[in-house]
Amino acid sequence: EAGVAQSPRYKIIEKRQSVAFWCNPISGHATLYWYQQILGQGPKLLIQFQNNGVVDDSQLPKDRFSAERLKGVDSTLKIQPAKLEDSAVYLCASSPISDGRRAFFGQGTRLTVV
Amino acid sequence: RKEVEQDPGPFNVPEGATVAFNCTYSNSASQSFFWYRQDCRKEPKLLMSVYSSGNEDGRFTAQLNRASQYISLLIRDSKLSDSATYLCVPYTGRRALTFGSGTRLQVQP
Numbered sequence: 001e002a003g004v005a006q007s008p009r010y011k012i013i014e015k016r017q018s019v020a021f022w023c024n025p026i027s028g029h030a031t032l033y034w035y036q037q038i039l040g041q042g043p044k045l046l047i048q049f050q051n052n053g054v055v056d057d058s059q060l061p062k063d064r065f066s067a068e069r070l071k072g073v074d075s076t077l078k079i080q081p082a083k084l085e086d087s088a089v090y091l092c093a094s095s096p097i098s099d100g101r102r103a104f105f106g107q108g109t110r111l112t113v114v
Numbered sequence: 115r116k117e118v119e120q121d122p123g124p125f126n127v128p129e130g131a132t133v134a135f136n137c138t139y140s141n142s143a144s145q146s147f148f149w150y151r152q153d154c155r156k157e158p159k160l161l162m163s164v165y166s167s168g169n170e171d172g173r174f175t176a177q178l179n180r181a182s183q184y185i186s187l188l189i190r191d192s193k194l195s196d197s198a199t200y201l202c203v204p205y206t207g208r209r210a211l212t213f214g215s216g217t218r219l220q221v222q223p
């Protein structure tokens with residue numbers, strides 16, 4: 001079974017630039033999550049989708065972050081404009097059920113903002 | 115108080131040692147618990163699930179103390195390959211997982 005695919009694996013941008021990350025969940029998984037993991041910390045939920053609807057985006061900094069999951073499959077997470085403190089690994093996870101207990105993670109995108 | 119607290123470590127132990135990590139949680143409504151393992155520069159992967167008082171899987175034992183609101187992970191006969199960060203996840207039934215900051219283990223030859 002193919003896992004959660006993310007791209008790019010690494011990205012370096014200057015502050016105030018824009019960046020987008022892509023995630024392809026495991027086939028058939030209705031629930032998709034984006035997490036931000038800052039060095040030395042655990043993953044922090046940014047947004048959760050159920051199919052193509054947003055379930056929880058309470059911790060998403062909406063002034064600069066946006067995410068979409070058109071057609072309920074792939075998802076993109078965008079940051080515009082980026083700040084230095086956005087440097088982190090952005091992890092996408094998917095789950096076949098809505099309660100998150102069987103979440104599988106992608107390898108993540110490592111973002112460095114300089 | 116943080117929702118999940120873990121000793122960040124690192125715990126440096128020799129091969130073959132027994133090591134235990136504790137995790138305290140603040141939400142008494144937590145129904146189940148997970149330990150995730152995260153290797154350096156890799157994604158988190160589920161190690162163990164705990165739904166009652168504890169769980170055992172080979173060299174790994176998780177024990178839950180609901181009265182004191184902590185969960186522990188015991189690793190017996192440590193291997194070099196056990197070196198990783200161990201993330202505690204108390205689950206309240208909300209839809210997404212809330213992770214602790216993790217405890218780093220370094221097993222030395």
